[in-house]
Amino acid sequence: MRGARLGSFLVGLAVLLAACGNSGSGTPAPSTGAPIIFGAAVSLTGSQSKEGGLTKQGYDLWLDWINQRGGILVNNAKHPVQIIYEDDQSNANLSATLVEKLITVEKAQFILGPYGSSATASDAIVVEKDGIPMVESNGAAQSIFSHGYKYTFGVLSPANKYLTGVLDMAATLNPKPTTIAMLAANDNFSLEVAKAVADYAPSKGMQIVFNKSYPAAAPDVSGLISQAKAANPDIVMNSGHLAEAIAINKAAKQLGLNAKIFAYSVGPSTPDFISSLGPDANYVYDGSQWTPQVKYKPSFYLSVADYVKAYMLDHLIRARSAMLWPPSML
Template identity: 60%
Template structure:
C-alpha cells in the first residue's frame, strides 16, 4: 500500500513494527490462558510523518518517540485497557515527503482505506494544519506533539489536540534569560523562515523583546527551507547585533551558523528555535555548534513526576535501549511520545474507542507525564506547558534555564569564532 515504516532510516523500526504490531483480531474480546485478562481487537492509529524531504530528520525523531510509546503499550502494558479488556495498538505510517498537502491526502487514505480509528499528527505546523482539516471532516480525534502554530488552533476545530507549548512561547524563555545577563545583549537581530510556525515565533519576539528592554536592530524573513543564507547573515552582521535569534528549522539553523562563522559575525549569544536540540545539528557542525542556545519543549533535566508511563530517567533508558543511541532523546522524540500518551489516557478515561467519546475525554484531560502536564484549552492547545532553554557545551546538550531545572551554567558570552 506504499506504507513507510522507517522514518528514522533504521532497520530497528521495521523490527519494532514486527514485534509490536499484532494482526487485529477478527472478533470481540478473548480470554488468555490464565483466564484473568481479556484481549480485544487492536486499536488502529494512522500517522503520516516525513521520512523524506526537508523534514525527514525531525519526522524520524518523532517516529522514534511514537515507537517508544508503542513498545511500552504492547510489550510492557500488553495493551490499552478499555473496561477491563486489553487492546494492543497498530500504528500505520505513511511518508508525507515533507509536503503539507500530502499529509492531508495520506491521512484521508489511512482513515478510508486502512480504517484508522485515530490519528497522530505529522511533523511541523504546516502539515499539522492540513491534517487537522481531515480530522475535522471525518470526526476522528488527532493528537499531535509537533505542531505549535496558532493557525492549527484558531479555526474552531474540535478534533485536533496539541501536547506542546504554543509557538508564541518558543523564544520567550531565551529572552527572559538574556534580560538578566551581564553585559545584556541589548541589540537583537531576528531572522525568520516564512512558514506559519516560524512567523508566529517571530511575531511574539517582536512584541516581547522591546518590553524586556531589547532593541531589534535587524528583522528579516527568508523562504522556508532556504539554505543559502549568507547574504542575509551578512546584512544582519552590518547591524552589529549582540544577540542573533533565528526562527526556523534544522537545515536553516545549520546554514545560518555556518554563515555566521564564515562571515565572522561574533554576537554574544546565538539562539535558534528548531535544530540545535537535534543530534544532527551537532554532527553537522562539530565544535562550531558549541555556545548555541535553543528553546526546548523538554529535556532530560526536567523533574516531572508522572502519573503513568516512564519516569524521565526510565524514558531516557528506554530510548537508548530501543535506538541503540548514545545521545539522550531530544524534544521531538519526547513530543512524539506525548501525543500517544494523551490519546491512550483519553481512551482509557472514555472507557471506549468511540471517537466522539474519546474526543470528549481529551477535552477534559489533565495528566502529568514525563513530558509535563498535558491539558487542553478550548482550542485544543496545551497552553500552560512551560518550556526550557538548553545550550550546546563541549558537544553536549545541557539545560541552562530556568534555574530550577538547570543542570549547567550558561556559557556567556559566546567565544569568538577564531578562538573556538
C-alpha cells in the same frame, strides 16, 4: 484542542491516554481486546526528513512501551496498538491526502500528527471533517487552534513560547545583551515565533535591530547573515527548521558574525545539528519540550536510559540537557 470542551471525546481521550496499570485486587484480570489502529503521515523523505524521522522514533518508542504492557486498557480489556505510517515527503498537501487514506482505507481510529505546523494545519481539516481525533506534538503554530476544531489536540508549547525563554535568560546576564537580529522562515510557525520575540523583547529592555524572513529551506543564507552582521546584534535568533538552523550557524561562523547568544527555534536539540556542526554546536540555545532535569508525572514517562537504550543517541541526551526549558509544556 487547547482549552476547548472535551464533549463527546471523553471516551476517545481515555483510550489515548490510558496507562496500563494493575487491574486492582477486586477486578478480574484483563482480557485481550481488538487492536487499536493509529495512523501517522510523517516526513520520512524530503526537506524535513530528519525531523520526521525523530517524530517516528518517538511514536515507535511509545508503541513498544505500550505493547510490552499488553496494550491500552479499556473497560478491563487490553487492546494492542498498531501504527500505520505514510510518508508525506515533507509536503503539507500530500500529508492531508495520506491522512484521508489512513482514515478511509486503512481504517485508522486515531491519527498521530505529522511534523511541522503546515502539515498539521492541513491534517486538522481532514480529521475535523471525518470526526477522527488527532493528537499532535509537532505543529505549534497558534493559527492551527484558531478555528474551533474539536478533533485536534496539541501537546506542545505554542509557537509564541519557543524563544521568549531565551530572552528571559539573556535578561539575567551582566552586561545584558540588548540588540537582536531576528531571522525567520516564511511559514506560519516560524513567523509566529518571530513576532512573539519582537513583541516580547521591549519588556526585557531589548530591541530588534534586524528582522527579515527568508524562503523556507533556503539553500544559501550567506547574504542574509551578511546583512545581520552589519547590524552588530548581541543576540542572533532564527525561527525555522533544522536545515536552516545548520545553514545559518555555518554562515555566521564563516562570515564572522560573533554575537553573544545564538538561539534557534528548531535544531540545537537534534543529533544532526550536533553531528553537522561539531564544536560549533556548543552554546547554541533552543526551547526543548523535554529534559531529564524535570521530574515528570504520571510515572509512565520514559527515562533517559530508555531513550538511550532504544536509539543509542546519548549525544542527543547531553544536548537536550543543556537546552532551555520553555515556560509551558501544554
